Amino acid sequence: MNRKKRQADTGAGPVSASNAQSATKPDHSYMERKPRMPKKLIRRGWLAAILLLSALLPLSSCSSEETIRSGCLLLDGKNVAVPWVIKINGEEIGAEEYRYAFMSMKAEQDDGDESFWNQENAPVLKEMVAEHLTQMAVVEGMAEQYGIVRGDASAEYAAAQLAEVKASFESGELFHAALAQSYMTEELFVSILETDYIQSRLNEAMFGESGEYTLTDGELLEMIEREYVRVRYLAVKFDGENAAEKRTYAEELLQKIRNGSDFVEMVNTYGEDDGMNGNPDGLYLLRGMTTDAVFEDACFALAVDEISGIVASENTYYIIKRLPIEAEYVSENAEEFRNTYYGQIFADKLVALAKSYEVVYSEQYDKITVQSMG
Structure with missing residues (x-):
């Protein structure tokens, strides 16, 4: 008899940065709708399909009359060069990376309904984006504790993945159009692929076959x-x-x-x-x-x-x-019990390390609105 395990509905599941994000997300119950959790930025096997779909769609038009230039945000209706939007533990998050995180999370929340962004919900989106970016930085900090850092191995992984995705397009022009549709540059795309590699290695170090927290039956x-x-x-x-x-x-x-x-x-x-x-x-x-x-x-x-x-x-x-x-x-539900427990360990470690991270906002941050992103 194989019975399905019933556990508390806490959002815990297979361990990843996105699950840790779900586990530590603040309560925004005052929003008009209950926010859905942002998906992981990169999901193996889905990436090419997402980009191919994007290539078939017209590029998103900006909500403003002026097109946002690279490295800029649209502040008070004008392109303003923003060297960095947020500094997380000294690491600068530039306009392109911030825009990608912002627009990805925005799409998850509103399903294309711009009326969702009223005076209450719009500030919460900025808070969620900042928290998400901070957690991504903390995950890399956790990885460093296991000697897992960006280097030749992560670069090789990203290059192989990039080549595979590019090969699925008929031309480089279509590939870059798909990136633009997803609010990405090729440089940012490669960085995200390296992040995926770091997360996978961290997961293995903590919960793999010989992981620090791996449990026998x-x-x-x-x-x-x-x-x-x-x-x-x-x-x-x-x-x-x-x-x-x-x-x-x-x-x-x-x-x-x-x-x-x-x-x-x-x-x-x-x-x-x-x-x-x-x-x-x-x-x-x-x-x-x-x-x-x-x-x-x-x-x-x-x-x-x-x-x-x-x-x-x-x-x-x-x-x-x-x-x-x-x-x-x-015994019948061992894997689900493991994943829930591992998810809790991951979230606890992330929250503990995050307390030591300093987050600094640029002078332009307070002027950022949904319209600033395009």
């Missing part, structure tokens, strides 16, 4: 028994107007459970979390992987088979029962 089970909790819970949701009424209702359900009603039947009958109702395996929760500290603390505080009282979270009352970890279940 036995170590994996020990880690799960130490760092995970398995629970089933009955959720009663409330809002500001009915909190007292729903609290009374939750207490009545808890009393039924204490009087001997079957916990699983109570969850399936009265629970208001569709993901939990009817779920035979419950929730496997890794310590530190949820933003709901009240819920997490309550789960880890329980002994196996113990049932909690009413746990009041932000908009939900929980009645939680802790369940034993199943070794067979862990």
